[in-house]
Amino acid sequence: LVTSPELIDHKGLRETLKEDTFARAKTILNGIDSRSTGAYTHSQGLRAIRENVARFITKRDKIEDEKLISPDSIFLTDGASPGVQNGLRSLIRDSNDGIMIPIPQYPLYSATIQLCGGQQVGYLLNEESGWSLEVEELERSYKEATSKGVNIRALVIINPGNPTGQTLTKGNMEAVIDFCERRDVLLLADEVYQENIYSDKPFNSFLKVADEMGKLETTEIISYHSVSKGFLGECGRRGGYFHLSPAIDKSVQEEFYKLVSINLCPNVDGQIMVDLMVNPPKKGDYSYDQYAQERDDILNSLKRRAHKLVSALNSLEGVSCQPAEGAMYAFPKITLPAKAVQAAQSKGLYPDALYVLELLENAGVCVVPGSGFGQKDGTYHFRTTFLPSESKMDEVTERYKKFHNDFLQRYA
Amino acid sequence: LVTSPELIDHKGLRETLKEDTFARAKTILNGIDSRSTGAYTHSQGLRAIRENVARFITKRDKIEDEKLISPDSIFLTDGASPGVQNGLRSLIRDSNDGIMIPIPQYPLYSATIQLCGGQQVGYLLNEESGWSLEVEELERSYKEATSKGVNIRALVIINPGNPTGQTLTKGNMEAVIDFCERRDVLLLADEVYQENIYSDKPFNSFLKVADEMGKLETTEIISYHSVSKGFLGECGRRGGYFHLSPAIDKSVQEEFYKLVSINLCPNVDGQIMVDLMVNPPKKGDYSYDQYAQERDDILNSLKRRAHKLVSALNSLEGVSCQPAEGAMYAFPKITLPAKAVQAAQSKGLYPDALYVLELLENAGVCVVPGSGFGQKDGTYHFRTTFLPSESKMDEVTERYKKFHNDFLQRYA
Numbered sequence: 001l002v003t004s005p006e007l008i009d010h011k012g013l014r015e016t017l018k019e020d021t022f023a024r025a026k027t028i029l030n031g032i033d034s035r036s037t038g039a040y041t042h043s044q045g046l047r048a049i050r051e052n053v054a055r056f057i058t059k060r061d062k063i064e065d066e067k068l069i070s071p072d073s074i075f076l077t078d079g080a081s082p083g084v085q086n087g088l089r090s091l092i093r094d095s096n097d098g099i100m101i102p103i104p105q106y107p108l109y110s111a112t113i114q115l116c117g118g119q120q121v122g123y124l125l126n127e128e129s130g131w132s133l134e135v136e137e138l139e140r141s142y143k144e145a146t147s148k149g150v151n152i153r154a155l156v157i158i159n160p161g162n163p164t165g166q167t168l169t170k171g172n173m174e175a176v177i178d179f180c181e182r183r184d185v186l187l188l189a190d191e192v193y194q195e196n197i198y199s200d201k202p203f204n205s206f207l208k209v210a211d212e213m214g215k216l217e218t219t220e221i222i223s224y225h226s227v228s229k230g231f232l233g234e235c236g237r238r239g240g241y242f243h244l245s246p247a248i249d250k251s252v253q254e255e256f257y258k259l260v261s262i263n264l265c266p267n268v269d270g271q272i273m274v275d276l277m278v279n280p281p282k283k284g285d286y287s288y289d290q291y292a293q294e295r296d297d298i299l300n301s302l303k304r305r306a307h308k309l310v311s312a313l314n315s316l317e318g319v320s321c322q323p324a325e326g327a328m329y330a331f332p333k334i335t336l337p338a339k340a341v342q343a344a345q346s347k348g349l350y351p352d353a354l355y356v357l358e359l360l361e362n363a364g365v366c367v368v369p370g371s372g373f374g375q376k377d378g379t380y381h382f383r384t385t386f387l388p389s390e391s392k393m394d395e396v397t398e399r400y401k402k403f404h405n406d407f408l409q410r411y412a
Numbered sequence: 413l414v415t416s417p418e419l420i421d422h423k424g425l426r427e428t429l430k431e432d433t434f435a436r437a438k439t440i441l442n443g444i445d446s447r448s449t450g451a452y453t454h455s456q457g458l459r460a461i462r463e464n465v466a467r468f469i470t471k472r473d474k475i476e477d478e479k480l481i482s483p484d485s486i487f488l489t490d491g492a493s494p495g496v497q498n499g500l501r502s503l504i505r506d507s508n509d510g511i512m513i514p515i516p517q518y519p520l521y522s523a524t525i526q527l528c529g530g531q532q533v534g535y536l537l538n539e540e541s542g543w544s545l546e547v548e549e550l551e552r553s554y555k556e557a558t559s560k561g562v563n564i565r566a567l568v569i570i571n572p573g574n575p576t577g578q579t580l581t582k583g584n585m586e587a588v589i590d591f592c593e594r595r596d597v598l599l600l601a602d603e604v605y606q607e608n609i610y611s612d613k614p615f616n617s618f619l620k621v622a623d624e625m626g627k628l629e630t631t632e633i634i635s636y637h638s639v640s641k642g643f644l645g646e647c648g649r650r651g652g653y654f655h656l657s658p659a660i661d662k663s664v665q666e667e668f669y670k671l672v673s674i675n676l677c678p679n680v681d682g683q684i685m686v687d688l689m690v691n692p693p694k695k696g697d698y699s700y701d702q703y704a705q706e707r708d709d710i711l712n713s714l715k716r717r718a719h720k721l722v723s724a725l726n727s728l729e730g731v732s733c734q735p736a737e738g739a740m741y742a743f744p745k746i747t748l749p750a751k752a753v754q755a756a757q758s759k760g761l762y763p764d765a766l767y768v769l770e771l772l773e774n775a776g777v778c779v780v781p782g783s784g785f786g787q788k789d790g791t792y793h794f795r796t797t798f799l800p801s802e803s804k805m806d807e808v809t810e811r812y813k814k815f816h817n818d819f820l821q822r823y824a
Binding site: 037082099109111262263265269 | 449450454494524647680810
């Protein structure tokens with residue numbers, strides 16, 4: 001809508017748009033030298049939008065000195081994924097460099113580490129205690145890798161978790177920050193699900209926890225956010241950002257600037273969507289009530305669906321699912337009959353892959369096998385979302401239940 | 413405009429939009445399962461748009477069997493740059509792999525080859541004959557590199573040239589295709605300036621020339637196109653595509669599909685801009701006359717500016733500029749006084765960098781030093797565009813002329 005001032009000024013549109021929406025479009029256009037969203041921007045994205053991101057972070061994390069969060073340390077991206085890829089590419093120098101990633105993890109990490117020729121160093125999340133992250137396990141994984149000559153360059157934490165849906169406690173995050181300091185590893189904080197919280201455990205950013213520990217200027221964190229998740233879910237726009245914490249040297253920032261310049265700039269519509277995310281309508285704005293209503297409706301509905309799905313999964317024989325505290329997924333464990341495991345092996349399939357293929361074929365329900373994310377040896381899982389509309393969720397759950405019971409009988 | 417059917421149906425907008433524009437928006441929305449441009453698409457981009465790209469290529473290159481150009485072989489991208497990076501990343505396996513690139517070249521290539529850990533193997537364009545590409549020079553460069561143990565994986569050709577502005581003749585392109593076949597190297601054809609032609613030499617795609625030679629099914633070509641150039645110039649949208657020629661094995665296509673899936677999908681607005689580029693209004697459409705008028709006005713104006721700029725440059729002492737046959741640039745050679753070269757060296761600058769910095773400081777005109785693109789040893793150049801409006805071009809040219817003469821006197 002901000003592409004053409006003439007169109008905005010057109011009588012029909014002026015009547016359609018609310019006053020603050022019209023003002024926002026004008027403000028964004030005024031922040032662009034060419035007053036057109038068709039031109040290249042600064043390679044890090046429009047400065048006016050990066051200033052809004054800096055304000056958003058400062059306010060969200062209650063950081064007292066607002067100068068600590070500079071627009072120069074913010075890089076707008078085509079969704080979070082290219083930012084993660086740039087981070088990993090910068091960290092991995094040769095095949096001795098390792099990146100610690102959770103098991104289970106989101107495959108962006110394993111794929112990119114492999115592409116960059118580095119080593120994937122897994123640490124297991126503890127399913128029994130709600131996919132908790134335990135510092136003892138980080139230490140075990142770190143020591144095992146370094147004893148083999150691997151240089152650990154960074155620790156990836158996905159919070160809220162994908163595919164596992166847990167949210168970290170503040171105490172846990174403090175221990176992670178101590179670990180990073182003790183072992184001198186950079187923290188890659190994937191916080192794209194920060195708005196998707198369904199339990200009483202609030203989301204805290206690693207930046208905020210470091211600040212509250214008095215370690216903001218010593219803890220190196222690259223954090224990621226995206227317009228693809230939360231209540232926006234505007235994933236096709238490809239908007240996101242990454243932020244370099246104040247502890248990261250300015251020379252690193254300059255190298256990132258060079259790196260992102262190769263692609264010229266992130267798409268401008270995605271940048272504008274980031275602006276909408278970090279600077280939504282405020283109380284008193286004409287659009288505020290509608291905005292707040294839509295936001296709450298979406299988040300409340302996701303919460304209801306999360307609880308409904310997890311309950312349904314736990315009601316089944318041989319299925320156990322940890323609470324979905326955040327993100328958009330449940331990652332249930334399935335106990336597969338020995339005959340199913342054998343049938344899968346004879347077809348050259350992972351057992352959970354056999355299960356999800358039969359689920360797709362028999363019930364028309366598409367989920368992702370746990371083997372795609374990594375899982376403890378001998379356990380089987382799948383990832384499913386609670387994104388279908390509430391009216392569809394009941395039907396899908398019924399179809400899934402019937403399939404599961406039939407599957408158990410078929411391979412009994 | 414296609415994001416919201418309600419907005420399109422709004423009376424004000426219906427009156428604003430021409431009938432065929434309205435129909436186009438509906439068609440695009442109907443091609444999207446979710447009927448929303450906010451959702452992820454297929455990782456290669458929307459199929460309906462890839463079908464239009466396939467039709468565009470088939471028609472542009474007069475390919476008889478339209479089945480040869482499959483939507484499966486087309487990958488929509490966030491501008492051409494990520495596509496080029498994916499191509500190079502796939503080709504470079506280790507530090508012995510080399511990519512042949514023109515000197516001068518567009519820095520996307522040198523930067524990406526370095527990032528991927530491969531070797532840049534330069535071949536010189538012949539400035540004296542209008543930056544022509546000579547197969548003898550390709551052979552010299554190939555032999556020199558392979559004699560040192562380099563595996564040449566691909567040849568990059570930028571046609572029309574960036575920064576050099578030349579367009580290749582058909583005979584020349586046939587010789588290049590023979591070279592690629594003889595030496596078994598893949599051709600990366602950067603054809604993003606295909607609409608920007610200012611001389612009588614028409615643009616031919618390498619795909620078309622290969623087809624006319626009867627070698628379509630044996631010549632491996634990855635070609636690139638973008639909405640950032642031409643008469644659209646919508647560079648901030650980040651829209652583009654790459655196409656794998658029919659000779660490229662289907663298993664390679666599948667690997668590319670995996671590779672692009674890491675980033676989920678290209679931004680949908682950029683995809684829609686590609687659709688506008690490959691499927692513009694047709695004769696008889698309500699919008700056609702306005703479209704054709706704007707297109708011709710822009711291209712004719714660029715042509716006038718190209719000739720005006722090159723003439724102005726050639727009128728100066730110590731400046732010689734080859735004709736700008738295509739693209740958006742002139743790349744003049746500047747003969748710098750010995751004192752200027754010494755002054756640059758004492759400051760640790762490339763001599764052409766000193767020249768362009770002084771041009772910026774003294775005349776407020778920003779151009780790019782030739783050393784950023786690569787140039788024959790002992791020669792100095794800069795790249796300038798003819799994108800400023802025609803009304804500004806005269807003034808800028810005058811400021812430049814005055815600066816140049818002052819510079820020569822200052823360092824005489």
